[in-house]
Amino acid sequence: RTVYVNGDYLPETEAKVSIFDRGFLMADAVYEVTSVLGGKLIDFEGHAVRLKRSLDELDMAEPCTKDELLEIHRKLVELNDIDEGLVYLQVTRGSDGDRDFVFPSEDTKPTIVLFTQNKPGLADSAAAKVGAKIISIEDIRWGRRDIKTVQLLYPSMGKMMAKKAGADDAWMIEDGHVTEGTSNNAYFVKDGVIVTRPLSNDILHGITRKAVLRMAEEAQLKVEERLFTIDEAKAADEAFTTSASAFVMPVVEIDGVALGDGTPGPIAKRLREIYLEESIKAAV
Ligand code: PMP
Numbered sequence: 001r002t003v004y005v006n007g008d009y010l011p012e013t014e015a016k017v018s019i020f021d022r023g024f025l026m027a028d029a030v031y032e033v034t035s036v037l038g039g040k041l042i043d044f045e046g047h048a049v050r051l052k053r054s055l056d057e058l059d060m061a062e063p064c065t066k067d068e069l070l071e072i073h074r075k076l077v078e079l080n081d082i083d084e085g086l087v088y089l090q091v092t093r094g095s096d097g098d099r100d101f102v103f104p105s106e107d108t109k110p111t112i113v114l115f116t117q118n119k120p121g122l123a124d125s126a127a128a129k130v131g132a133k134i135i136s137i138e139d140i141r142w143g144r145r146d147i148k149t150v151q152l153l154y155p156s157m158g159k160m161m162a163k164k165a166g167a168d169d170a171w172m173i174e175d176g177h178v179t180e181g182t183s184n185n186a187y188f189v190k191d192g193v194i195v196t197r198p199l200s201n202d203i204l205h206g207i208t209r210k211a212v213l214r215m216a217e218e219a220q221l222k223v224e225e226r227l228f229t230i231d232e233a234k235a236a237d238e239a240f241t242t243s244a245s246a247f248v249m250p251v252v253e254i255d256g257v258a259l260g261d262g263t264p265g266p267i268a269k270r271l272r273e274i275y276l277e278e279s280i281k282a283a284v
Contacts, residue, residue, distance in 0.1 A: 002079040004072050004114040006063075009079065012115065021111055023092025025099055027151045029111075030054040031090040034073065035244050036082050036116075037123055037276075040283035041073055042244065046207035047089075054148045055091065059103075063091050063112035070284070076116050084122040086245055089114045090150060123247070123276055131252030131264040132168040132241070136230045137161055139172030139179045146201045155182035167253070169241070174202065177227040184243035185209040188228065188236035188251075188259075189267045195232070198225040208242040208275070215274050221267065230254065238265020240272075248272035 005015045023029030032047040048066045055062055064072075073087050092111040096104035137158050142151065158170040159182050171186050172179045179197065180186050185206040187196040194216055199205050216223050233239055237260050239251035248271045250264030259265070 001115060002076065003116075004076055004112070006109070006112055009075065015113070017092075017111055017113065018095045018097070020095040020097050020099060021092055022095055022104070023090065023111060023150065025095075026101075027149060028058075029090055029092035029150045030058065030060070030148050031088065031150050032148065033244050034087045034089070035122065035247075036077055036085045036087060037280050037283060039077060039083050040280075041070075041077070041087070042279045042283050043207050043211060044070055044073065044284050046210065047244070050148065050205065050207060051089070051091070057144070057147045058093075058149075060091065060093055061106075061110050063110045072114055076114055080116040080118065082116050082118055083120070085119040086117040086122075087114060088117065122245075123280075125246070127168075128246070128249055128272060129264070131250035131268075133162075133166070133253040134181070134239075134251050134255070135162050135165050135167045135170050136173050136178070136255055137170045139174040141172070144201055145179070145203055146199070146205055148204060158182040171230065171233070171254070173230055176229060178230055178233060179203050181241045181243075184241035184246065184249065186233075186239070186241055188233040188239040189265060190232070190236045192267075193222040193224055194267065195224045195226060195228050195236075197227060206242055206244075208244050208247065211279060212242050212248060212271055212275055215278060216271060219270070219274060221271075234259075238268055240265070240268035242275075248275050 001012045003012045003015045032051050034047045035042045090113045094108045094111045162170045171181050180203045234254045234257045241249045250268040252262050
């Protein structure tokens with residue numbers, strides 16, 4: 001693979017970041033994942049805007065302009081011959097060559113790294129045809145989940161708890177209400193109404209969430225943004241998650257309870273189709 005590090009396109013084996021980098025030592029870093037379909041970027045604009053917001057919230061410098069970012073994404077997709085896959089982007093606060101809790105001086109250069117992941121069959125996903133099994137776990141993450149930091153240890157552990165339980169993923173619960181999935185936003189559908197948690201500092205403001213809610217409303221589907229419990233989701237007709245890397249993923253089981261007939265629900269399937277069709281059309 002050819003990767004991008006601080007201005008250079010290099011073979012992945014030659015790419016280097018300092019061991020003192022605050023991304024490495026302190027998870028002082030933010031990221032974005034943009035999907036690629038037909039060699040084009042899905043909702044690049046949304047990801048660029050959220051990246052800027054994450055950087056601003058953490059007083060981190062922008063490593064380059066939005067146009068340069070688009071150029072880097074496109075060049076990596078081309079150099080790595082990606083038809084379907086992902087572009088991962090990470091920006092860290094960099095390093096001044098030592099470890100300290102105090103931020104380095106403002107003129108410290110941020111570190112920017114991008115790489116691609118080739119994922120043939122991303123759109124026509126076998127997993128989406130079967131649907132995901134979910135377990136619920138406690139949400140013990142920090143209070144600024146709206147900032148897309150690389151503090152992914154607990155979500156990663158959550159995914160492992162799910163695997164161990166024979167499931168695919170976990171939804172997290174705080175104060176009795178579902179926050180989100182380990183790497184996706186969470187929804188259920190009851191009597192034709194799509195329910196999902198409202199935006200706040202408690203969840204990531206999903207780029208796919210925004211697009212899917214807009215498309216749902218355009219399709220005259222009812223959407224309610226409100227807090228919900230895992231028991232409501234278990235009693236639902238269907239459920240699904242959204243993320244840039246899995247689009248709309250039907251959920252067929254929660255904590256061992258099958259939803260509906262235990263296969264992907266009609267609204268989740270329809271939203272997946274609409275999302276793929278419209279976002280491929282708008283891809284850049
Ligand atoms: N919530 C969390 C915790 C996530 O990690 C992700 C994926 N990065 C999402 C939601 C979905 O966001 P998006 O649609 O922008 O990928």
